Amino acid sequence: MAPKGLAILIGAGPNTGAGIARILASPSHGNLAVALLARRPEPLHQLTASLRASTPGSTIEAFPADTTPASLERAFSAIASHAALANLPLELAIYSVKHSSKKPFLEETHADFTDSLTTYVGGAFAFAQLAVRRFLRDHGEQPLGAPGSPPNAKKGTLVFTGTLGALRCSAQFAAYGAGRAGVRQLAQSLARELSPLGIHVVHTIANGGIRDEMGEGREDGEEEKKAVAEGKRMSAESVGRAYLWLHEQGVDLWTHELDLRPAQEKF
Amino acid sequence: MAPKGLAILIGAGPNTGAGIARILASPSHGNLAVALLARRPEPLHQLTASLRASTPGSTIEAFPADTTPASLERAFSAIASHAALANLPLELAIYSVKHSSKKPFLEETHADFTDSLTTYVGGAFAFAQLAVRRFLRDHGEQPLGAPGSPPNAKKGTLVFTGTLGALRCSAQFAAYGAGRAGVRQLAQSLARELSPLGIHVVHTIANGGIRDEMGEGREDGEEEKKAVAEGKRMSAESVGRAYLWLHEQGVDLWTHELDLRPAQEKF
Amino acid sequence: MAPKGLAILIGAGPNTGAGIARILASPSHGNLAVALLARRPEPLHQLTASLRASTPGSTIEAFPADTTPASLERAFSAIASHAALANLPLELAIYSVKHSSKKPFLEETHADFTDSLTTYVGGAFAFAQLAVRRFLRDHGEQPLGAPGSPPNAKKGTLVFTGTLGALRCSAQFAAYGAGRAGVRQLAQSLARELSPLGIHVVHTIANGGIRDEMGEGREDGEEEKKAVAEGKRMSAESVGRAYLWLHEQGVDLWTHELDLRPAQEKF
């Protein structure tokens, strides 16, 4: 069964990213061709190979990229001209980049602090802009309800994976919190601006650990499966199913902010 | 196909409640037997008849009830001993009671203000307590991860339908806001208390109009379908699908608060 | 020096209420005549005597009352006809009623839960209505900026003492949280409705212990003074100074929500 569209995911690590990708790419779930972006080529290619092996019938391609505009533009261009992906409309774009740092305030440097903002929040901006341009190119620029536009004319879904740090910021987490809150406000502004065009913008708030307990060759697989089954840890595939569900929301009802936590997580 | 469980919904009006019930009861969606509760018997029985007619294969039963403890207890007893529902485990309980009032502060009376709290927040409390007792009776009382307990031992989902008024309260809406915020905090406290037991508690924040454009004999059906298709109004069935999705979340990942709005709603 | 106006404080206990009253009544601070309301006459009269003794030149009168409308109306009538208070305009009204309860959800009763709402949230409503009527009677009903109205025409300040429970509600605190959140939304609605009339409505969020370390005959006085001096506990007089400051805010700049915590309180 040919994929019915394209998903682009940046932040393709061995846990959250891997689980999301598997669900999106699986013919029995998302049935989307998936373009995976991550900074380091070697682990990205390994992950891609592993995901392909465990997901028969999937289309998964790797595009090493960091969050600079130049690198993201190259990746989006490569995706646009890639044989297996070229004619598929972009349906879902996910910004799921790792962002963490803890440091006493007086030990933090201005260079590291602003680098963190540029890399993480600036990266979210650049990624979002490229994704939105592709949504409009692939699905048209008409606002919802414009004369002649079709019903339920959702153009795509843009998801930012965030954390509780976007809302509450602990001691020694200034750079982390500023970045998380920055992306949350970017998402909120975009939701208000792009929603009438039919572009669905979501910010998620993951609260608790996420593990891809289905990942290949995990030594801690059994332990992780147990933690997931007992509600102590989120399964990365469950995150993927949540994102897919968000994408399946139509223009008449959509969710802008989604909290995600395992049942046993304190909050 | 026999229903796989039971849902109880209080607030069975012709829009939100009707749409939710249709989705939950439909064999191709929730496939749950649905017990509908509403204050006025006549419209409730009409609605039940209409839902049965439009949902082949469904099990839908009516139990007139208001939000007083005595009335709710009678309804839960009647449900427990109803032939078509008796052996089904409770899966989903939804508190979706109408709550609105606008009045200049100096024209409001203490009696009306506190009645509103007792009816709406007190009703949520009473409904929640009955639902939780049935979850525990039907699914056991063991906490998640207790020795010998099965994996993914979710016991059920309790949803409170709220609105933006729970977060931001306009002039002349004191009773409305106090009630909405009260139920939100009730939901938050229950989520923290019951989550480790495997009971999933959700508070939704509907922002915008909800219409059951599939309802029988709607004169404004075409207009409403258009409003839904253009992202101006929420379809009540979409709300039902969202609630069903919440119920399908497993113990490893669940959502406590869900905002719902049509794409063209300002926020 | 004759008091320049009247303050009414309900919730006159030995800590928060006492410290607030002392600051408001002190000729060198608020210089307001203070009407103290509390449920139990005996401790109220003792507190009043102690406050008078420690605050030379103050006018402090006791009016036993609970939060029912009838009781509050009697107290407001008695205040209006009391010789020492009769000709003073109401400047500041403070709802600082104790509200706490912790109970496992399934052990809570509907009667207790709704009583708590009626007493605490309904009481806030009734107190606010009486206070607002007196503000309007004493200071006129014209909105700000109406032709002929004087500049800076603030009519008075209505403060609700709240807690973090209004925002975040822990397990087993459903009644507490619902009440606290209910009053917060009441305050928010009133702020939006009454602000254009020149009535300043404030909701405070006290986070941490409050002690009146200046209270008479405290056995733990030294220990409490130390806790206050080290930023571990709030001084009740500091709360009073904060409330006085809120009252001194003019129509051009006022604060609707004020968090208060000692420096060493975790949050």
Add this chain to the structure above:
Amino acid sequence: MAPKGLAILIGAGPNTGAGIARILASPSHGNLAVALLARRPEPLHQLTASLRASTPGSTIEAFPADTTPASLERAFSAIASHAALANLPLELAIYSVKHSSKKPFLEETHADFTDSLTTYVGGAFAFAQLAVRRFLRDHGEQPLGAPGSPPNAKKGTLVFTGTLGALRCSAQFAAYGAGRAGVRQLAQSLARELSPLGIHVVHTIANGGIRDEMGEGREDGEEEKKAVAEGKRMSAESVGRAYLWLHEQGVDLWTHELDLRPAQEKF
């Protein structure tokens, strides 16, 4: 009367900054020597001259600086070695830098977006770090309650002037909102980290226009005075009084987030 300490204010414009500075410097209010920082030397020197003229007995000095670390370090060094300021302990540091921009998302550039973050959020970081180092140098590094430390050992107050954009972000305001929210989270992290040391960190949320209606030679002075007197606009001096009040809060009770709005502002 010699100033009792030092205040440093960055963002010394003709409205908010001017009003705050006048109150802080006035011998009858803050009685603090004030170091004013702003990007453009010419207007800064004019403002300084005007403030000195209208505030007899004040000590106000100008230090042109932008929000880069190098520029801020030069300014803090110049302050430390300035004859009139050298021996004064830093009491209050205020980050009140202008930050606004509105642009359709697809017209925004990555360079402008990240410059905005670096300048505004990075600037807040650099300013905060220099201010905190001076607080510790001038007031000692002991935490509150350490053996031998004096009671009420507040070391100083660090205020960030923010806006509602830190909480709710409208369409076309992505850069603005990301910056405002970033500084808010920085402030929140610092509050949690530095509070036990006796450093008071505050984030204010100004909602509505602020005018220095006392400013010299204002052509619109009368109109502005009327807007302030009717509760349509905040007086910059009222903002200054609020900041001074925050600084006067002792370790037993302080406020982390303060909303400020004129009585007639919708919210």
